[in-house]
Amino acid sequence: MSQSTTTTLGYFRWAFIVTALGLILGGVLGWQSTGTVGGTATIFFICVVLAVLEISLSFDNAIVNANKLKDMTPEWQHRFLTWGILIAVFGMRIVFPLLIVVIAAQIGPIEAIVLAASQPEEYSRIMHDAHLPIAAFGGTFLMMVGLSYFFNQEKDVHWIPFLETPMARFAGIKGIEIAVVLLLILLFSRILGGEDADTFVYSAIYGLVTFLIVEVIGGLLDAQQQTMSAAAKGxxxxxxxxxxxxxSFSFDGVIGAFALTHNLFIIAIGLGxxxxxxxxxxxxxxxKGTxxxxxxxxxxxxxxxxxxxxxMYVQTMFHIPEVITGLGGATLIGISLWSSIRYNRRHVEEDKQAGTLDRPVEVKPSEA
Incomplete structure (x- = not known):
């Protein structure tokens, strides 16, 4: 793919437009629900904080998405960046919280919407009660995503060699990442104990099975496409x-948002x-090929x-502030970016020195 000439601000044009519309909608919602300038300003501020929370928690998601998208055909890239984002915004930020309440409270979708609008405190309580299985499911899925990246025999670039080199070497052992996840599931279930342990194990196993099913289905579907066209990938x-x-990335942000507000519609605006x-x-x-x-x-x-x-596993036992989760991920990505810049500068200097040393010496013919 040829690199784009679009400026950095140009990429965020639609994000700025949605931000303006969302904050206006948040202000209107705040005025209707509170009727005061102070209350409206508070809800406006919560929308901003939720947006920042979502960005900080999902920046690593953007990098992983980009890693997968670069191997997809332009057609499927476009589908993911249009239909996929609609599913992400409306599905995970609106439908998912409603679905949790529908299942947990055993009520209909319309009743769940009415509950969210008329009894936000009760709605929030149901969401928090469902936190343990959600954290176990999402944590397991994400753990498999991360371990599958490092347990890879074809991976030859290592940022932290003393960790990544052995993992790449042991990748030849089939199912090693599954074994690691199962051991952690057993460890945390022993710590939890009682009914919570059973809920944790079942939810975590569902997360593991979901990852494996997605991998199998994805492999079969993409294999069929490659058979139809050698150029069709991803x-x-x-x-x-x-x-x-x-x-899976959205689980943490959606649940964490209820620590700031119990209003589903404000959460949808901020996270959207x-x-x-x-x-x-x-x-x-x-x-840009970043x-x-x-x-x-x-x-x-x-x-x-x-x-x-x-x-997410630890949060099944006690609460960890979302700001720590977001800052932790952002810090790691920042350090990796800094390490990459240092690597690039070092190799540019090495190339310059090699170019100077390897330059042939010009020999002038002697004058007669």
Whole structure:
């Protein structure tokens, strides 16, 4: 793919538009619900904080998406960045919280919407009660995503060699990442104990099975496409994989949003704004070839995924502030970016020195 000439701000044009519309809608919602300038300003501020929270928690998601998208055909790239983002914004930020309440409270979808609008406190309580199985499911799925990246025999670029070199070497042992995840599931279930342990194990196993099913379906679908056309790569299977991955990333942000507000509609506005920035970052990373230029950026994202998965496990026992989760991932990605820049500068200097040393010496003919 040829690199785009679009400016950095150009990639975020639609994100800025959605931000303006979302904040206006948040202000209107705040005035209707409170009737005061102070209350409206508070809801406006919460929308901004939720957007920042979503961006900080999902920046590693954008990098992983870009890594998958760069191997997809332009047609499927376009489908993911249009239909996929609609599914991500409306599906995970609106439908998913409603679905949790529908299942947990055993009520209909319309009743869940009425509950969210008329009894936000009760709605929030149901969401928090469902946190344990959600964290176990999402944490397991993300852990498999992260471990599958590092347990890879073909991986030859290592950011932290003493960790990544042995993992790449042991990747020849079939199912080693599954064994690691199962051991962690057993460990955390022993710590939890009682009914919570049973809920944790079942939910975590569902997360593991979901990852394996998505991998199998994705492989079969993409294999059929490659049979039809040798140039067809990363089609429907990759699309499904990215959608499930985005859903797993969204679990933490959706649940964490209820710590700031119990209003489902404010949550949808704030997280929806953040999701648009994630989409813009994904497009920029793909078209500008950023992952190629910064060799360790991808590593930082997958380390952030692994840490997020462990945090989701730990959150089944006690609460960890979302700001810590977001800052932890952003810090790792920042360090990996800094390491990549240092690597690039070092090799530029080495190339310059090699060019100077290897330059042939010009010998002038002697004058007669």
């Amino acid at each position: 089609g429907l299977g990759a699309f499904i994989y990215l959608e499930v991955l985005d859903a 704004i953040g999701a648009m920035y994630v989409r813009s970052m994904t497009i920029m990373l793909v078209e 992952l190629t230029h910064y060799r360790y950026l991808e590593h930082g994202a997958f380390y952030a995924i692994l840490i997020l998965s462990v945090i």
